Amino acid sequence: MTITHQPSFGILMIDDEASFLRSLSIALERRGGYNHLYRCQDSREAMDIIAREPIGLVLLDLTMPHLSGETLLKQIVEDHPHIGVIIISGLNQLETAVNCIRLGAYDYFVKTTEEDRLIEGVRRAVQMQEMRLENQAMRRKFLTDTLEHPDVFADIITQDKGMRSVFQYLESVSGSSQPVLISGESGVGKELIARSLHTLSRRPGPLVSVNVAGLDDNVFADTLFGHHRGAFTGADKARAGMIEQAAEGTLFLDEIGDLSLNSQVKLLRLLQEGEYYPLGSDRPKRIRARVIVATHQNLEQKQQSGEFRKDLFYRLRTHQLEIPPLRKRQGDIPLLLHHFLDEAAREMNKSCPTIPKELPVLLANYSFPGNIRELRALAFDAVGQHRGKVLSMESFRRALNLSASAVDSPDNPAASLFDPEQPLPTLQQAADLLVDEAMRRAQGNQSIASRLLGISQPALSKRLKKKESGPEDG
Structure with missing residues (x-):
């Protein structure tokens, strides 16, 4: 079975204490969900490991025999400036911490500090590294205007440049473990986009889709988290939730804008902690699937009006894209x-x-x-x-x-059609402008132009002939 590496780059732990390396590995795997880990107990071997393996983040002890952590920090920053370094020291010294940050360390933690702060610090550093790698990939793609996997998008019929930009963005963020927010009007193909992103990610698990519109809080929790036998009346046997079914794959939540505020809290906790509790259970499970959400609603407006949680909104929009309407x-x-x-x-x-x-x-x-x-x-x-x-x-x-309008119309057409600093056209001039625009949009087809104008074709033909002959004398 293929194992998905989390994160996509390696995390190298360097410490001369074997017991601390073991406990840190367990904490990162159980609490952080990270399994792409490397250990180094001899500081003299660290640079060789960095040169040989795809290391993106280093957790570095300061006080070690042979090469000190400070010496290694300088070498890493000089030879591999793209690698993030977090100092984890037994010394709680402000001057030392400030000096390490000045030398290029991302953060500084004391070994005796509570585990939660350390895991959260690693999580922040991982997200920063993922964003940096994605930005590099996006710059490369947009500069070369290439797609690395055009076959993935074969089912999406388009020749539009805006859609091509969407595809390039999908390729850039496909390796990330962070949530993706897909916006777009109903009917633009958001599920096809989610399916393409899942394929690009090469995750070994399945794509599991859930439309959350209309689900009340209890049904939402049961659908996502599952339940143990006896969790509620009628729960005569245990049932795995969609999160568990999507293990090592992708969980796609459609119509996320319709989620109730109580359900939003549950989803936020899942994304923040990476853990969930099946109904009737007091033992947490880790989410191993990537989360993609979609909506046709404007979440920014909904969070401003209090209908959508601001913290969840910002958590979901780590990666976001909008599918252009037809x-x-x-x-x-x-x-x-x-x-x-x-x-x-x-x-x-x-x-x-x-x-x-x-x-x-x-x-x-x-x-x-x-x-x-x-x-x-x-x-x-x-x-x-x-x-x-x-x-x-x-x-x-x-x-x-x-159709109420054959073309897009602004909320206040009068405000955009005429420049308030210019004189208004006469009725005849305005009519001529409308006829000209309708004929342009209809590519000279009078039958279509007359429909756009809401008049008969003979009436339009008469107007065109009159326009061609010019104003009458007298």
């Missing part, structure tokens, strides 16, 4: 339309219909409130009604007519 990916509409028409034709055992040349223009002027999911439904409906050689546009026209 109306901002107009170049993808023809690709997706072809794909869905072909899929529908195969499913209904029909020949794939020919697309009328004006259909992509019509769809480019539709706002798609349901995004990709809506386009798929329209395509399937059209193929279901299809009888001839050329695809009927009727179902698409109905969708356009039912």
Whole structure:
């Protein structure tokens, strides 16, 4: 069975006391969830281990025979400046601590300090190192504009630059153990993105998806944490929760914005401590899965209004990305339309219909409130009604007519349409501007332009002829 290393880089512990190395290893594994550990009892071997192994963080004792911790700190900082160093000393001396920080140490702890502070300090250092590695990877990808694993995204049909940036970001953060927040309107494909991230992470466990919308606090806890036999009335046998089922894999929580405040507290504790209690149990279990959450809601607004916990919001947004809506990916509409028409034709055992040349223009002027999911439904409906050689546009026209607005409209259109420092156009000038814009968006197609304007095609044709002939004399 493949074991997932946590973190992705190694943590090297250097101390001449074998008993302290053992106890520190146990604490890091049990309390921190870290298993990518290396021990060094002879300080003279430390630099060779660092050169040979993928070390990203060093926990260093100061008082050792042969090479002192201070000497090693200077060598590590000079030869491997990318490696973080935490000093763990038996001496509680302020001057020594300040000098170590000045030399480049990330933090300083005393061995007799309570274990919780030490584990939290290591956790902070690990997160800093992970963020540094991810930033390096992102800079490299954006500068070269490359994807290392394009095959992972084969099921996501797109040629959009914004989506390519999303893919590059996913590759950069795939090795992290931190949560990922995926935002985007309903129907943009957030679960596909979560699935791609899980594949990129190469975690040996499964992807387990849970839609948390509508779950009350008890059902949420039971779904995630599981329960022991007799934990509550009707619990006649033990049941593993989704966290346990996703062990060594990925736990995907969809519609996280709908979670109640009480359930938010439980999720926050899980992410902070890395531990949870199955219902009816007093023994904690460690979470070994990575957590990905998704929402179509604006969590920042929800936390400002008190509907979403601020501490959970900041914990979830360690890594965050937003999937652009379909109306901002107009170049993808023809690709997706072809794909869905072909899929529908195969499913209904029909020949794939020919697309009328004006259909992509019509769809480019539709706002798609349901995004990709809506386009798929329209395509399937059209193929279901299809009888001839050329695809009927009727179902698409109905969708356009039912839309409150064929294009994005701001909350206060009057505030953005006209410059308050400029004179207003006349009604005739405004009408001409509207006609020009409609014809531009419709790519010269009068039938589509008339629909955008809410007038008949003959009325639009009359306006265009009048416009071409110029104002009448007199």
